[in-house]
Amino acid sequence: GDSVTQMEGPVTLSEEAFLTINCTYTATGYPSLFWYVQYPGEGLQLLLKATKADDKGSNKGFEATYRKETTSFHLEKGSVQVSDSAVYFCALKVSGGYNKLIFGAGTRLAVHP
């Protein structure tokens, strides 16, 4: 079945470091891919998305490119800030009529000054 695998956390970085959080997926067809972010004590917010191969989603300095050949959607940011500390979820939308999302387990990011 469809699934999403994320790198295990926590990821601990110093401010202004480069961030990569790996995400790979298994899916039939051509799913849309998403990154959601969850700040402490809050619900999930959509960070970025990509709907087809080679699309690049970007928002708030974060980027991810839909790589069909490697079934990946890695999240990157060139210079992280303390305020980026959160849990990041990769997800795919299953083909079908009700927009079912399948989430990865989440990766906790801690950025220190």
Added chain:
Amino acid sequence: SQTIHQWPATLVQPVGSPLSLECTVEGTSNPNLYWYRQAAGRGLQLLFYSVGIGQISSEVPQNLSASRPQDRQFILSSKKLLLSDSGFYLCAWSSGLETQYFGPGTRLLVL
């Protein structure tokens, strides 16, 4: 603009007690609605989804149930809570397009 509300924000309940969590959406009509659970330190598990009033689909067999009495209201219930029901419950909506938008969540602790 659309907003989604959940309440209560936090709930502490004894084992065996009933549960009712409410989710409402404003600013849109006929949304798809979803209930997710996030256990401590884990990812999200889809529990229920609804594409219309009275239409509920369950993803995972359990002692929880869901109802949609109005177009923009989605309720998660249980007759008798278990310890394993503890977690963070998130409601989400989508317009039939791809993106789901999440509410602030309800943190449930069953003791």
